[in-house]
Amino acid sequence: MVEELLHSQAGILNFGIFFLLAVVLLFVILGFVTYAILAERKVMGFMQLRQGPNQVGGRWGLLQTVADVLKLLLKEDTIPKLADKPLFIIAPVIAFAPSFIVMAAIPFTDKFQFADLGVGLLYYVAISGLTTIGMLTGGWASNNKYALLGGMRAAAQMISYEIPLVMSVIGIVLLTGSLNLNDIVAAQENVWYIVLQPVAFIIFLIASVAELNRVPFDLPEAENELVAGFHVEYSGFRWAMFMLAEYVYIFAMASLTTVLFLGGWHPLFSFLGFIPGAVWFALKFMCVFFLLLWFRSTFPRIRADKLMEFAWKILLPIALANIFLTAIIKEILNLF
């Protein structure tokens, strides 16, 4: 049915149907974010030998995040007098919107996906870069020294780590010969790219953690030096939008890692093929997500001066070398 829809004349009706489907995805993502925050707090609690939330919603704290969101909704909204009001209001929207737009290109299974773009990978990279502007706008508009420092740091860090991130996936593009995420998954039917491109995977993982502004790369919002970074002055639901953007990006980035390196919806071994693709995708996705939580409770924050040098002096040369190594090996294999 969807196949027919995709081939029909684009118009208002199609817009309406796509809109409803996208709303469904939006609620799935909001559900994920709600329980991702809970999972993060619980897992970190267990890793630090404490309980984590266990009061609201039973022993597992199942309603904790719901209560938090409702509380945020009821908070008074303050905009500092010295702030640049229009920019202050628009910044959370600029930060959030790209995080949701990138979801359009990600194929979850062979059936459950939205736009099948020819330039899917490039689309993801290009759109996700826009969030930096939201953070910088928020930091600048607040007219607060902490916020401005946080915003500038966020911009500097994200543009620095974007380069290794973008370059590490070129190895995959070389092997697949396509930017379409469906083609990339299809090419991993037998061997996943984590096996063929281990170096690229490590660079991608490090750079993606930095892009997500998570520990050990959470300098833009380092609590104990910048109070909260670019969103110091934000309160209530405007602040929640920044947080939401962050967690939606975790969803998007974990999905992208699964699609690019872990074979998307393909099973681990072909005899396990009777298990549906969606289950495989969810399993791999959760492994990546757990890895992010694990990082958070394991690594200390990286020093500000080491941060930039690490991106430009270590990750970038390795990523460049990886591209040409892949190309040369491919050329040699073609000879035989």
Added chain:
Amino acid sequence: MEMLNLYQNNYLIVFVFLCLGILLPVVALFIGKLLRPYKPIKEKYTTYESGLDPIGDSRVQFNVRYYIFALMFVIFDVETVFLYPWAVAYEKLGIFALIEMMIFVFMLVIGLIYAWKKKVLKWI
């Protein structure tokens, strides 16, 4: 015509996502506006600076390093713009394109090494 429809529909989906991405914050903030209290006090609208009164405007001149990193970013981002189509079409282009791209990247790497030696990459 068939392909054109497919193409248009795919980008229509992207447009739908754009609309939703903007709509969600707007709707959420509107609902929040109906629910949240509004009790303005002068102190609430001061800039936060750990309890002190902020001195001067916070939008001061910024370290030039940020600008230099932005320049470096532009250079290498343009490089990736060339690398992506090259990687896609590599199968058809073959070894000639590989050597060409190596020369191109080599020149940019010289730039990187120059910046490295000039201590541009060092963050103080």
